[in-house]
Amino acid sequence: MQFGIFTVGDVTTDPTTGRAPTEGERIKAMVAIARKAEEVGLDVFATGEHHNPPFVPSSPTTLLGYIAAATERLILSTSTTLITTNDPVKIAEDYAMLQHLADGRVDLMMGRGNTGPVYPWFGQDIRQGIPLAIENYALLRQLWREDVVDWEGKFRTPLQGFTSTPRPLDGVPPFVWHGSIRSPEIAEQAAYYGDGFFANNIFWPKDHFKRLIDLYRRRFASYGHGTPEQAVVGLGGQAFIRRNSQDAVREFRPYFDNAPVYGHGPSLEEFTEQTPLTVGSPQEVVDKTLTFRESFGDYQRQLFLMDHAGLPLKTVLEQLDLLGEEVVPVLREEFAKGRPAEVPDGPTHAARLAQASAVATAGA
Amino acid sequence: MEPVTLTVVSAGLGKPSSTRLLADRLVEAVVRRLDARTGELTHAEAQPRPGGGSVQVRVVELRDLATEIAHHLVTGFPGPALREALESVERADALIAVTPIFAASYSGLFKSFFDVLDREALDGTPVLLGATGGTARHSLALEYALRPLFAHLRAAPVPTAVFAASEDWAGGDAHTADLPSRIDRAAGELAALVGAAPAVRKPRDGSPRDEEVVPFADQLAALGVQ
Numbered sequence: 258m259q260f261g262i263f264t265v266g267d268v269t270t271d272p273t274t275g276r277a278p279t280e281g282e283r284i285k286a287m288v289a290i291a292r293k294a295e296e297v298g299l300d301v302f303a304t305g306e307h308h309n310p311p312f313v314p315s316s317p318t319t320l321l322g323y324i325a326a327a328t329e330r331l332i333l334s335t336s337t338t339l340i341t342t343n344d345p346v347k348i349a350e351d352y353a354m355l356q357h358l359a360d361g362r363v364d365l366m367m368g369r370g371n372t373g374p375v376y377p378w379f380g381q382d383i384r385q386g387i388p389l390a391i392e393n394y395a396l397l398r399q400l401w402r403e404d405v406v407d408w409e410g411k412f413r414t415p416l417q418g419f420t421s422t423p424r425p426l427d428g429v430p431p432f433v434w435h436g437s438i439r440s441p442e443i444a445e446q447a448a449y450y451g452d453g454f455f456a457n458n459i460f461w462p463k464d465h466f467k468r469l470i471d472l473y474r475r476r477f478a479s480y481g482h483g484t485p486e487q488a489v490v491g492l493g494g495q496a497f498i499r500r501n502s503q504d505a506v507r508e509f510r511p512y513f514d515n516a517p518v519y520g521h522g523p524s525l526e527e528f529t530e531q532t533p534l535t536v537g538s539p540q541e542v543v544d545k546t547l548t549f550r551e552s553f554g555d556y557q558r559q560l561f562l563m564d565h566a567g568l569p570l571k572t573v574l575e576q577l578d579l580l581g582e583e584v585v586p587v588l589r590e591e592f593a594k595g596r597p598a599e600v601p602d603g604p605t606h607a608a609r610l611a612q613a614s615a616v617a618t619a620g621a
Numbered sequence: 622m623e624p625v626t627l628t629v630v631s632a633g634l635g636k637p638s639s640t641r642l643l644a645d646r647l648v649e650a651v652v653r654r655l656d657a658r659t660g661e662l663t664h665a666e667a668q669p670r671p672g673g674g675s676v677q678v679r680v681v682e683l684r685d686l687a688t689e690i691a692h693h694l695v696t697g698f699p700g701p702a703l704r705e706a707l708e709s710v711e712r713a714d715a716l717i718a719v720t721p722i723f724a725a726s727y728s729g730l731f732k733s734f735f736d737v738l739d740r741e742a743l744d745g746t747p748v749l750l751g752a753t754g755g756t757a758r759h760s761l762a763l764e765y766a767l768r769p770l771f772a773h774l775r776a777a778p779v780p781t782a783v784f785a786a787s788e789d790w791a792g793g794d795a796h797t798a799d800l801p802s803r804i805d806r807a808a809g810e811l812a813a814l815v816g817a818a819p820a821v822r823k824p825r826d827g828s829p830r831d832e833e834v835v836p837f838a839d840q841l842a843a844l845g846v847q
Binding site for chain 1: 691692695696698700701834835836837838840841843844845846
């Protein structure tokens with residue numbers, strides 16, 4: 258089981274001070290947050306990709322490459338990589354390059370994005386969102402798995418005799434998750450390839466995500482990748498933690514009330530009751546997170562959103578201390594209990610390399 | 622025979638409201654028509670109908686959901702009470718939708734409810750449209766505002782829509798059929814559509830079924846991808 262954080266990379270005014278960080282401050286803060294994640298024993302740091310203000314991470318592999326040099330164990334990932342509007346050739350190149358620089362500590366999550374104008378800005382048609390996700394990803398897979406590619410599709414210039422460089426590290430492409438908030442087509446895509454499926458899990462009550470994940474698990478098995486329990490599932494979550502529950506609520510309320518995504522809507526109390534958000538003590542975060550397993554089955558990766566809504570860097574770093582020192586160790590212990598042996602661990606390059614070698618040996 | 626599920630959406634704001642009053646009159650007329658029909662069917666099949674109650678009516682008062690509807694617009698997901706209401710609309714065999722006419726159209730609350738309803742929730746669902754207003758001059762709002770909305774939602778609104786102006790609660794005017802007969806005609810039209818060769822309806826619990834998912838090989842083939 259892997260634990261980590263994912264960031265949207267928003268530049269948001271701190272509602273308690275009226276001050277917003279500069280883009281430079283926010284970018285450096287993301288680096289500090291990633292380093293902290295490694296320091297407190299988390300496994301994964303994932304960044305969003307956006308091409309409009311108030312978001313800064315338009316160039317994920319630049320950010321992740323820099324973080325790779327500043328860390329040693331942390332897996333670097335995305336949440337999400339826009340498979341619809343990025344050229345799949347550039348994704349293949351960028352992330353293979355990052356894989357080498359990070360010694361394999363790389364995976365990525367495909368998504369379609371939620372900002373309509375990004376499609377026309379990058380020369381695409383939003384009505385083709387799902388077909389773009391399907392065709393582009395099929396090409397990306399081919400570029401990582403075949404040294405010389407001939408390709409013709411609907412959405413990009415054909416390729417003749419093209420080799421994407423560098424080749425994936427050790428001949429093992431990065432693991433891929435597919436993230437979706439509501440599309441069964443994407444759960445089906447993840448199942449077809451035996452890739453991971455990540456449910457953002459933040460904006461909706463859990464029943465909705467449960468239906469998507471159950472579908473993914475069933476289809477994963479029907480495509481012969483293993484049992485439904487062996488499907489690779491990741492979940493989002495979010496928390497604001499203080500040792501004392503009342504302190505957490507008091508401190509977080511102004512950020513919640515003004516949060517760009519859900520502020521000025523339901524009360525913090527309603528929202529925490531209806532969604533995975535926990536605002537409270539480490540034990541409350543543990544308790545809520547453990548319910549995810551009851552709903553979705555044993556899973557492989559839990560990412561928390563911790564650095565949004567204008568929270569100052571100092572607060573976020575304190576949050577990560579609490580998450581890494583008082584929440585995740587308990588979760589590791591609890592999630593290990595009763596976990597069937599056949600349920601896979603979270604994906605790593607080393608494990609995938611060993612698996613590829615075993616397959617090659619068996620085939621020889 | 623499964624009971625018929627009739628869901629009523631009423632957007633009246635007063636308590637009591639004339640919109641709800643009209644809704645109740647429409648329900649009563651529709652239930653009467655459906656009961657009469659079920660009685661005939663039962664007779665023809667020579668099977669006693671267990672326990673009566675062939676129509677299950679669920680009334681959704683949007684006034685009580687106003688806050689949750691606003692929250693849904695902001696957060697993108699429904700609170701518990703709104704969710705239950707949305708599901709009852711999705712599951713309905715027939716819908717009665719009644720709104721006051723504000724500023725030449727349906728009320729904003731009425732529209733907001735249908736804005737947060739799943740886009741496919743009403744596919745093929747028979748709908749009886751009703752509206753209330755201070756004067757009969759607003760009655761065509763049913764035709765130029767409500768009917769296109771339900772056409773967009775691919776519902777099946779019946780030909781007669783019922784408008785009740787203040788004076789209709791007395792005798793109406795000399796030139797049109799009175800309110801009870803308009804209600805009765807519309808109710809008959811709705812009852813006739815219930816269970817009659819329904820259009821393709823999606824599963825009513827909203828969950829994606831395996832057979833609903835286009836197999837990935839077909840999705841690839843549609844793009845000509847190997």
